[in-house]
Amino acid sequence: xxFDKTIEAALALLLIFQSGLYLxxxxxxxxxxxxxxxxxxxxxxxxxxxxxxxxxxxxIQRALQGxxxxxxxxxxxxxxxxxxxxxxGSFGFQxxxxxxxxxxxxxxxxxxxxxxxxxxxxxxxxxxxxxxxxDIPHVILKSGTxxxxxxxxxxxxxxLVIKTFNKMGWRMxxxxxxxxxxxxxxxxYEIVGAMxxxxxxxxxxxxxxxxxxxxxxxxxxxxxxxxxxxLGFNELMIRNFAEELLKEVLKDQMMMTSxxxxxxxxxx
Numbered sequence: 001x002x003f004d005k006t007i008e009a010a011l012a013l014l015l016i017f018q019s020g021l022y023l024x025x026x027x028x029x030x031x032x033x034x035x036x037x038x039x040x041x042x043x044x045x046x047x048x049x050x051x052x053x054x055x056x057x058x059x060i061q062r063a064l065q066g067x068x069x070x071x072x073x074x075x076x077x078x079x080x081x082x083x084x085x086x087x088x089g090s091f092g093f094q095x096x097x098x099x100x101x102x103x104x105x106x107x108x109x110x111x112x113x114x115x116x117x118x119x120x121x122x123x124x125x126x127x128x129x130x131x132x133x134x135d136i137p138h139v140i141l142k143s144g145t146x147x148x149x150x151x152x153x154x155x156x157x158x159x160l161v162i163k164t165f166n167k168m169g170w171r172m173x174x175x176x177x178x179x180x181x182x183x184x185x186x187x188x189y190e191i192v193g194a195m196x197x198x199x200x201x202x203x204x205x206x207x208x209x210x211x212x213x214x215x216x217x218x219x220x221x222x223x224x225x226x227x228x229x230x231l232g233f234n235e236l237m238i239r240n241f242a243e244e245l246l247k248e249v250l251k252d253q254m255m256m257t258s259x260x261x262x263x264x265x266x267x268x
Contacts, residue, residue, distance in 0.1 A: 004070055007055050011076040014048045018083055028199040033123045033226030036131055038200075042096070042231070045087065048080050090198065097232030101141040102224035104234045106242075108142035112188055112205035112221045115174055121203055123225045135227040143238050148218040150249060154185030154210030157218060160252060161206055164245045165191055170204070183213040193222075193237060202234060206241070218245065 021041040024030060032038055055077045059069060087093070103118070105111035114121065118138045127135060150157050165172065170193035178186040191204040203223050210216040220241055222234035 004058060004073060007051060007058060008070070008072050008076055010051045011048070011055060011073075011080055014044050014051065015076065015080055015083070017044045018048060018080075022083070022087075026199065031123050032200050033224060033228075034128065034131075036134060036228065038231060039134070039228075045084060045093075049084065052077055052080050052084075091195070091236070095232045095236050097235055098229065099141065100136040100229060101139065102136070102226060102228065102230040102234060103138060103140045103221070104143040104223075104238060105140055105219065105221040106143050106145050106147045106238065107219045107221075108140060110219075111140055112207040112219055114203065114205060114223070115176075115190060118223070121223070121225050122227065127227070131228075134229070136229060138227075140221075140223075143220070143222075143235055145220070145235075145238050145242050148220075148242060148245065150216045150218065151214065152216055152249075153213050154183075154187075154208055154216050156252075157210065157216035158185070158187055158208045160245060160248045161189065161208055161218060164241065164248050165189070165193065165206065167248075168193065168241065168244060169196075170194070183210070185210045185216075193241075195233075195237070195240070200233070202230075202237060204237065204241070 018041065021037055021044065025032060025037050025041060030037060055073055059073060059077070062069060119125065162172075170191045172189050172191050174190035176188040176190075186207070186209045188205055188207045191206060192201050193204050194201045203225055205219075205221040205223075207219045207221075208216055209219075220238045222237040224230045224234060
């Protein structure tokens, strides 16, 4: 009985902390790039998962012993698992990344450049005396997603790029263009983006380069306006954009096919 009450008390406290932090993160009550709400939330989620295992094992043990199921324990287990399921559906625990990085690019050799330096883009230029030990040195890491090569003109590629980030609800803040013709084109879009259902935003660059008029290269860079690990957030942002862009490319190809136009747009 005492062990059951201990599990229930732990689950209840963790559920309160998880729910409170989830609301803080969802409504961005505090800046997530300054206060480590995400790290604390993941710690409580991990502890919650551990006590869920204890709780499930205890319920099974009581059932095998013919004892009555404690409704308080069952209810807390359901609530905790429901919250963990929401997190899995929105972010995915499999996407967690503990690397010392918060700036990723599909091209690590010739990565797109922001108009401002990392220091100038920080939400808080001062190092926190309380959380400063979590800060990491700035370095641009290679993303698990490679540069996207498309057999299309630069004008078509940039049209699909703009359509993609508009569809995702991302906001373009700057645009840089070296050339404007279809044969030799280089355009960079500086964007503020977020995951669907989350207010947590990061800085992104999408670059479209075409030097032949028949093929284009799209590079993506995602960089946090903070000093701490991003826990895989920027990698996920790059992957999400790349996947949505390829969907738009396929839709454009299918539309041209249905209209009886030549198949000049195919993925390599």
